[in-house]
Amino acid sequence: MSTDMTGWVEVAARSELLPGEFKVVYDGDTPIAVYNIDGELYAVEDVCTHDGGDLAGGTVHGYEVECPRHGARFDLRSGAVTCPPAYEPIAKFPVREVDGLIWTRDDR
Numbered sequence: 001m002s003t004d005m006t007g008w009v010e011v012a013a014r015s016e017l018l019p020g021e022f023k024v025v026y027d028g029d030t031p032i033a034v035y036n037i038d039g040e041l042y043a044v045e046d047v048c049t050h051d052g053g054d055l056a057g058g059t060v061h062g063y064e065v066e067c068p069r070h071g072a073r074f075d076l077r078s079g080a081v082t083c084p085p086a087y088e089p090i091a092k093f094p095v096r097e098v099d100g101l102i103w104t105r106d107d108r
Contacts, residue, residue, distance in 0.1 A: 003098050011095075011102040017041075024056045027106040031056075032093055034104055035076050037063055042076040043093040043104040050086035 009027045011034045017023055022035040024046050031046035033056040046056045048067040058068040064082050066073050072086035079092035096103045 005096070005098065005103055008096065008103040008105045011043075011104055014097060014100050014102055017102060020060070022056055022060075024054075025104065027104070030106040032104050032106065033065075034095060034102060035060065035065070037076060041095040041097070041102060043095045044074065044076055044079055045091040045093070045106075047090065048072055048074075048086060049081070049088035049090055050084075055090070 017036045033046040034043045050072045053069040059066045064073045073083035079089040
């Protein structure tokens, strides 16, 4: 894997994002929530497709995040909706770890 991180956004040092934690960063105007689920990293757009509210801070159930406003759930691995009232998936983004740092980007 290339270590050229041009176009990528630094999230945090791996040691600063422990299992069960998340961090929100911005790639331009896109809020991206990066979650550490049992040591695996997942990045999704931090916007509920039901009403546009933030997802970060919602309860995490296994690999699902629950929107704190109306209870819609999304799979952090794929962005798929797992529980209404949302019906559209959220965007999923790549995550890289290079030299102990976590990176992501809006690759749409």
